[in-house]
Amino acid sequence: MRKMPDVDVTDFSLPRRRTRELSLSTQLAAISLLRVLRPLIHRSRRFVATIVVPEDANVYDYSVAAHWIMENPRAGGIPMTVHYDIFAVNDKDDFRNSVKLSRTNEVRRAIVLMQSTATLDADAHLASDLVAVLPRTSGEDIKIAAIRMGFGRISDKDAKFLSGHSLASLTMAMRAGRPIGNAIARLKAHPAKEEEEQPVSVVLPFPDKPTLQDLPAYGDAKTWGLELATDIADWKAGKLSWADVDHGMLLSGPPGTGKTSFATALANTCGMVLVAASAARWQAKGHLGDFLRGMRAAFDSARACAPSILFIDEFDSFSAREEYSGDGASYSRQVVNGLLECLDGIDDREGVVVVGATNFPDLVDPALLRPGRLDRQCVIPLPDAKGRLDIFRYQLGNDLKSQNLDSVVKNSRGWTGADIQRAARDAKRSARRAGRELELKDLLSAMPARVMLPAEVIEAVAIHEMGHALVSVKLQSDPLVYVSIEDSMVQDTKFTPLGGTHFREAAIRRKTSTYFENRIAMLLAGMAAERLVYGDHSIGSAGDEKADLNIATDLATMMEITWGLGRWMISEAVSTPEALSLARTRRPELADIVESTLRTQFKRATDILEPRRELLASLARSLVNRKTLSAEEIEAAVENHERQMDGGTAALVGSSS
Structure with a gap:
């Protein structure tokens, strides 16, 4: 990758009225872009520049800044907009898009903005006259932006203080017409709460928790889990290479069939740490950078705790990329691409088995289910009559052992394991409040009444x-x-x-x-x-x-x-x-x-x-x-x-x- 040129950007020689029209975030984007684009703009009338924006940045700000630079003659741009174009690229396939590639040949100057280095490949380097990866906003960038927005000069100490805040906080505090000292005082008086790392639940295996042998009605998923436990034991003993162990599985089934319980029992059966995560947890802060950091933190935790099970709930959140459209398409594609990066490479996550859970397996991006990723698929169906009886017996423990449960099983047609667990819990509560042992009538009364059909x-x-x-x-x-x-x-x-x-x-x-x-x-x-x-x-x-x-x-x-x-x-x-x-x-x-x-x-x-x-x-x-x-x-x-x-x-x- 070409080294970014060392250019003095403290004097842009741009009309102050025009630069003040830009927001703080766009000002900072323009400063960063000019640092790498200005030499190319001055020495070449035709070029293709590929720029990877900072991970936590909004590519829209950089697109606005790039248009502003190209339309400003004193920045080296050309006033006729037909001579240039700005492209936002989401993935490698998008970069190879024939329409976009043809446009780069039709215009004099093209700027390609990427949100991830994962998109950079040989094609990007072949097509570009300049490839640069932009760093995060620095204190020096903030000093330049302050001058251009009319705040005046700020000290190195204040610039360092400001660079430690999020762009959102800076945008709120550094308002046009507000003295910079006032903005700094506001930030000091109302410090933002320290952002917590994306939470990752780590659960150690406990001997008093159920194993897969204890749990009924899991079908093929249980068979797979027991075979995995044997392979993990052989791997720990050095008898088996990690390449010969299944390292990914997609678990699906209707809500309430016990997918989370399965993950806990699987980890306990295999003697592995359970690391629990979900798309909703990673997405809690909303920003793409936060999502991707949370995802990588979960994989890092699983690697640190290996051997471990990384359980990812709501796996249908990573749906087929070709189905995306509209404003959120870029965000969603980057999320799926980020997960693919984390999943790829057996050696990079040795000792980590990834289990995804979903109610809608058909929505999952097919690339995530290819060999080397979550290439095993198991379905937990609604339990049949025998399965429901086994679940009732498990949930009741020593209660009602001598009782025939046929009427209860018949009334539970279409129930999930979670429904049965709730009914057993409610029945036990009723018996406790009555101060007696559990009776069959308690269980029947805890079940919804069935209405006979005409x-x-x-x-x-x-x-x-x-x-x-x-x-x-x-x-x-x-x-x-x-x-x-x-x-x-x-x-x-x-x-x-x-x-x-x-x-x-x-x-x-x-x-x-x-x-x-x-x-x-x-x-x-x-x-x-x-x-x-x-x-x-x-x-x-x-x-x-x-x-x-x-x-x-x-x-x-x-x-x-x-x-x-x-x-x-x-x-x-x-x-x-x-x-x-x-x-x-x-x-x-x-x-x-x-x-x-x-x-x-x-x-x-x-x-x-x-x-x-x-x-x-x-x-x-x-x-x-x-x-x-x-x-x-x-x-x-x-x-x-x-x-x-x-x-x-x-x-x-x-x-x-």
């Missing part, structure tokens, strides 16, 4: 779910596993699924336009079945990201613009509901195509169900009575019905001849 609602849900099942069997989309419905619900919850058609998605399958068309038809078959039987359908099919019509709409959109399976071959790497919705809004012709696809597949589902109305009604009645039907039972009924239909057709043909 018979007509149960029947409609059964019709809807059997519509999905029949169309899936006929089209042979994803393999059907079973269909289930509920006969009761918790009244005070926002959303309670009253039924479900459960599929097993094949791990390896050739997914073509036919596959997705079949899947869309299956998704719309519940609505089609309701319309066939009742003449209309209920609102349960839409209005939520996980609802049938919403999923079908997004699939139809992705067929067109993501996978090249529709009328266009142009591919856009978008997959989130928000991005897909925006694409449909911006492109009316796309919305029309998606609408056409949905209506075509809805009619297709209707055409499949129409001749099978009796079978639909019969299977729905069985589902109402039994609450669950297996795929084998449904497929056998369909096969039998098809034989009867074929036999009836053959009989008609024979009689006509």
Whole structure:
């Protein structure tokens, strides 16, 4: 990197009226920029200068300052703005942007502003006549700014005092027209509280805390954690290289499934220190520099405590960079880039296993999940009946050991581990206040009352779910596993699924336009079945990201613009509901195509169900009575019905001849 020239910048020879129009922060940016740009401006009429601004600086201030410098002839600039341009670069890919590169060739002078040295690479050096990394604001810079803003000269002692304050504090105190002595007195009379380092929670393993062996219903995550514990033990004993140990995992699942509890139990099982962090904690102060410092401090703490588990909650905060737009795009990209820097390099964080937790794994930037980073993914699902029973037993300890908990387990359908923990805690509190041992009635009273559904609602849900099942069997989309419905619900919850058609998605399958068309038809078959039987359908099919019509709409959109399976071959790497919705809004012709696809597949589902109305009604009645039907039972009924239909057709043909 080229050394910054040693230039005297105490005399800018600029009109005082013009310089006073700049704010303090922009003045300081202009001083720093002129220190490196002035020799280049004076000796060359054409240049490309790449400048990395200080880590805690606002790139907007430097952009304003750069425009001011280039438009001021006495600073060496050129008054005609068409001859220069200022670019803000967010990452390496942005620097290689063909439009921006072509602009640097069209203008006489180009200044490229970067917010991180991580963006500097060979391309930046090849394209630039000057590359410079600016230091943080110094006392000397403040002395120059004070003169230019009309405060007069200040002593070295006062300049040193002022340089110890944040730019925000200086901007508030050093107001135009206020004597510098007054500003200094204000800062001394109202000292800013010392900024605390970004908090990092470090928890040592304790023998009285649960391990993964103690905790039920964690599925694949528990299996992975136990295998990691074995590998960590071998690594500590020198039997295994750190390169052979999994050093990252993304843990996902609905809220309340115990992701934080898993991290604690994992650290305790492995005998490792737990360092807890989150995007919200790093972002508490709001500034990009504070965010990045907090992030690096967490990794530094984890390295200092190694072997350790670095647990990062709210991992979906680091979402796909291509989805960013608007004013916050640069901030968000720098955050993801900063995390990538911290994650990269096995040797740099030997002994540190990073576990990210999220409720929305699909939002995480794919680059964070590549090999060497968080390349393992485990899902903690909602516990099934056995899992809920195991969690109840764990939370109750020695209480109710001889009691049958079937009624409790049945009433907890759809519950998370956190829900069960709360119910057990409330039940124990009730027993304590009554001055007696815990009884089953305490546990039942601690659970929300379930309301029995009206018979007509149960029947409609059964019709809807059997519509999905029949169309899936006929089209042979994803393999059907079973269909289930509920006969009761918790009244005070926002959303309670009253039924479900459960599929097993094949791990390896050739997914073509036919596959997705079949899947869309299956998704719309519940609505089609309701319309066939009742003449209309209920609102349960839409209005939520996980609802049938919403999923079908997004699939139809992705067929067109993501996978090249529709009328266009142009591919856009978008997959989130928000991005897909925006694409449909911006492109009316796309919305029309998606609408056409949905209506075509809805009619297709209707055409499949129409001749099978009796079978639909019969299977729905069985589902109402039994609450669950297996795929084998449904497929056998369909096969039998098809034989009867074929036999009836053959009989008609024979009689006509």
